[in-house]
Amino acid sequence: MDRTLTIAKREFRGYFNSPAAYIVVCLFLLLLGFFFWSPFFLANRASVRGMFDLMSVLLLPTAPAMTMGLLSEEKRTGTIEVLLTMPVRDSEVILGKFLGALSLLSVLLLLTVAYPLSVSTLGTIDWGPILTGYLALLLQGSAMLAIGVLASSWTDNQLIAFFVAGMMCFALWIVSRFLPFIPQQAAGIIEWISFDYHFRNLVRGVIDTRNVFYFLSVIGLALAMAFRSLESRRWS
Amino acid sequence: MAATTIAGRCLAPAEGRTPKRAGAQRESLDMSEVMIEALDLSKRYDDSLALDKVSMEVRRGEVLGFLGPNGAGKSTTMKILTCFTAPTEGTAKVNGCDIFDDSLGVRKSIGYLPESTALYHDMLVLEYLQFVAEMRGLNGAEQRKQVKKVVEETGLEGVFAKGIQTLSKGYKQRVGLAQALLHEPPILILDEPMSGLDPNQAVEIRDLIKEIGRERTVILSTHNLAEVQVACDRVLIISKGRIVADDTPAGLSERAGKRRYLVTVQKSNGLSETSGCAALEKISGVQRVRSLAAEAEDELSFELLPTTDEDLRAPVFKAAVDNGYTLLDLHREGQNLEQVFRDLTTTESPDPEAHDAAAE
Ligand SMILES: Nc1ncnc2c1ncn2[C@@H]1O[C@H](COP(=O)(O)OP(=O)(O)O)[C@@H](O)[C@H]1O
Numbered sequence: 001m002d003r004t005l006t007i008a009k010r011e012f013r014g015y016f017n018s019p020a021a022y023i024v025v026c027l028f029l030l031l032l033g034f035f036f037w038s039p040f041f042l043a044n045r046a047s048v049r050g051m052f053d054l055m056s057v058l059l060l061p062t063a064p065a066m067t068m069g070l071l072s073e074e075k076r077t078g079t080i081e082v083l084l085t086m087p088v089r090d091s092e093v094i095l096g097k098f099l100g101a102l103s104l105l106s107v108l109l110l111l112t113v114a115y116p117l118s119v120s121t122l123g124t125i126d127w128g129p130i131l132t133g134y135l136a137l138l139l140q141g142s143a144m145l146a147i148g149v150l151a152s153s154w155t156d157n158q159l160i161a162f163f164v165a166g167m168m169c170f171a172l173w174i175v176s177r178f179l180p181f182i183p184q185q186a187a188g189i190i191e192w193i194s195f196d197y198h199f200r201n202l203v204r205g206v207i208d209t210r211n212v213f214y215f216l217s218v219i220g221l222a223l224a225m226a227f228r229s230l231e232s233r234r235w236s
Numbered sequence: 237m238a239a240t241t242i243a244g245r246c247l248a249p250a251e252g253r254t255p256k257r258a259g260a261q262r263e264s265l266d267m268s269e270v271m272i273e274a275l276d277l278s279k280r281y282d283d284s285l286a287l288d289k290v291s292m293e294v295r296r297g298e299v300l301g302f303l304g305p306n307g308a309g310k311s312t313t314m315k316i317l318t319c320f321t322a323p324t325e326g327t328a329k330v331n332g333c334d335i336f337d338d339s340l341g342v343r344k345s346i347g348y349l350p351e352s353t354a355l356y357h358d359m360l361v362l363e364y365l366q367f368v369a370e371m372r373g374l375n376g377a378e379q380r381k382q383v384k385k386v387v388e389e390t391g392l393e394g395v396f397a398k399g400i401q402t403l404s405k406g407y408k409q410r411v412g413l414a415q416a417l418l419h420e421p422p423i424l425i426l427d428e429p430m431s432g433l434d435p436n437q438a439v440e441i442r443d444l445i446k447e448i449g450r451e452r453t454v455i456l457s458t459h460n461l462a463e464v465q466v467a468c469d470r471v472l473i474i475s476k477g478r479i480v481a482d483d484t485p486a487g488l489s490e491r492a493g494k495r496r497y498l499v500t501v502q503k504s505n506g507l508s509e510t511s512g513c514a515a516l517e518k519i520s521g522v523q524r525v526r527s528l529a530a531e532a533e534d535e536l537s538f539e540l541l542p543t544t545d546e547d548l549r550a551p552v553f554k555a556a557v558d559n560g561y562t563l564l565d566l567h568r569e570g571q572n573l574e575q576v577f578r579d580l581t582t583t584e585s586p587d588p589e590a591h592d593a594a595a596e
Pocket residue numbers: 281282284285286304305306307308309310311312313
């Protein structure tokens with residue numbers, strides 16, 4: 001566990017050693033602010049509800065950008081040989097990488113609290129759904145990061161990792177939009193595997209364990225697959 | 237089996253095999269303790285065989301050199317011993333821990349410098365060493381002490397506050413070594429630690445390794461003969477995934493100092509590689525005969541190593557005539573080290589037995 005945290009800490013610090021992380025975070029906040037304060041947006045929704053939908057879209061490129069290099073860069077440069085010949089389990093490496101990315105995501109989400117806060121100065125707002133909304137974002141974001149770690153374990157090219165993770169997250173996000181075109185029997189399943197279905201429920205202000213369970217399963221599955229993929233180097 | 241026969245034939249006299257620089261502190265160590273024991277390691281990548289039944293023993297305090305051309309299987313062996321990858325067949329014990337059953341134990345006992353000397357370029361030298369120390373379970377005062385120690389040992393005092401990215405290749409190599417030394421491992425595995433350095437840097441790193449190797453078991457790989465001569469107590473020559481020689485640097489030089497005779501005869505009925513070898517071996521003063529790849533289809537070439545400096549050309553000529561061979565060429569030459577190396581690593585299979593095994 002100590003080693004997991006050591007790895008997470010190194011990744012988290014590493015983000016701030018290059019301009020890439022700053023650019024991603026700033027772009028996220030700027031785009032969010034732009035849409036959030038645009039007259040169109042304000043006119044349509046006087047609440048912060050829409051902010052969460054917007055953030056869930058913005059996470060689609062942001063989460064894969066945070067995870068793309070986690071394992072692929074180690075493979076490309078060869079540092080993975082040093083890392084994996086230290087007395088650390090492969091599972092600790094995967095978990096450490098994931099937690100490193102999760103720390104950055106948490107910082108990003110914390111920064112966005114500025115928006116609801118500024119709205120609250122204009123009028124009263126209901127903080128309950130905002131809290132569940134952040135929980136939904138954290139869960140969906142974590143699921144996207146776990147998928148990103150998985151994609152990063154498949155390749156030594158971080159651009160490929162970015163696109164593969166992005167496509168997978170996009171597919172899980174968009175799939176519920178196609179429900180009207182899907183036969184009745186399959187629709188229930190498709191709805192259940194989509195991010196959006198569970199996200200919507202949480203943002204509405206209801207914490208349903210089934211929705212939480214869904215996101216935790218996606219995280220667990222993706223990380224387990226990443227672990228397998230890392231381990232497979234030994235037998236290839 | 238094949239590996240042991242080859243190794244057995246190449247053994248130098250017993251006294252030549254014990255490390256010569258037995259300093260005061262080395263005598264206190266149990267030098268007979270086997271630190272690394274590999275048994276029939278094979279590694280298959282898709283359809284190519286990178287390692288073919290490699291067996292070896294490395295004792296405490298030994299500095300062992302893996303010598304071989306590119307693609308021989310040196311790095312593969314090291315990756316197996318460090319548990320980065322698993323052998324397809326065979327197993328190994330490192331410091332008493334099995335690479336399959338106790339990979340964490342193996343990894344605790346070793347310091348490893350991979351071929352690429354890959355480091356996290358976005359970190360400062362000090363940050364990096366702290367990270368590795370933490371991963372090795374060193375914290376607080378102990379961590380500070382060990383980091384300070386390796387920084388001094390590897391001469392990084394001047395650069396430890398610098399970004400790794402800005403360092404020269406030589407200094408990066410030192411950081412790689414420092415990283416491998418932090419937890420004071422009993423075993424060091426260094427993959428081509430001196431390649432890619434300019435001659436001055438290479439000498440510095442080499443001296444550093446010799447210094448480090450005083451108290452530790454070291455395996456280092458190289459494709460440079462001179463390096464192995466200076467830095468190692470024992471040399472394993474690896475070629476095409478097999479160990480083809482196991483000798484001391486002195487033993488290798490001794491072979492190199494010797495003359496050898498090259499004999500080429502016309503192929504004829506009743507003359508094969510084996511019968512030719514047998515006939516030539518009977519000549520008194522011949523220590524060993526080996527068949528070489530001939531230049532033409534209808535020719536056979538042999539290499540004869542003499543036991544003494546006596547001129548064997550006349551007896552060889554006579555033996556050829558007595559056996560009814562048509563002698564096409566006979567000459568004597570001094571071997572240099574490069575030649576020994578080239579012969580060992582380029583002949584199809586230096587051991588008839590191994591050849592048979594491969595054919596099965
Ligand atoms: N990951 C890999 N996939 C496929 N083949 C490999 C891999 N690593 C090494 N090889 C092959 O195994 C052989 C031995 O390689 P290596 O151990 O790196 O040799 P050396 O270090 O002696 O130069 C080479 O033929 C190489 O092409």
